[in-house]
Amino acid sequence: MSIQVENNLKDSENSEKFEQRVHFLPCKIEEDGPANVHKYFEPYVQENENGELTATFRGRLLNGTKMSLPQGYEAIVVTETKRPLAENADRRFQVAGGFKELTYWNWDKVPSRNDNLVKALDWMDIAEAIHGDD
Structure with missing residues (x-):
């Protein structure tokens, strides 16, 4: 099975x-589609003086x-417009967008350097330092 990713976005759309x-x-x-996050979630996010964020999701x-x-x-x-019927068939994905920043949320505790996502992002810098071209 091969996976192909095509970038069909024009330069004017990229920014x-x-x-x-x-x-x-x-x-x-359990949904894979658009959500009106800007209207129903983001207006209720509060930021304190330390830059920490709080919000609720379904009462939590x-x-x-x-x-x-x-x-x-x-x-x-990436999005896959047509999933193949066979498990070992070639798959095609298209670039739908991207990001350079994300908002990371935890239940009932402030995100810290011990969280797996934070460690994974730190690992990119560590791997570059170990295996870089220097």
Whole structure:
């Protein structure tokens, strides 16, 4: 099986499409489609003087922080328009957008350097220092 990713975005679309706002929530939502996050979630996010964020999702307290991807990295969002019928068939994805920053949320505790996502992003810098071209 091969995986192919095609970038069909024009340069004029790139600036807007690659500045998507992303929220990483500690839950699984059984939906894969657009959500009106700007109207129903973001207006209720509160930021304190330390830059820490709080919000609620379905009545549960969320604590969050804004995180940037390491320098030189950019995340992309891909979509698959037609999933193949066979499990080992070739798959095609298209670039739908991307982001360089995300809002990371935890239930009932402030995000810290001990969280797995934070460690994974730190690992990119560590790997570059170990295996870089210097």
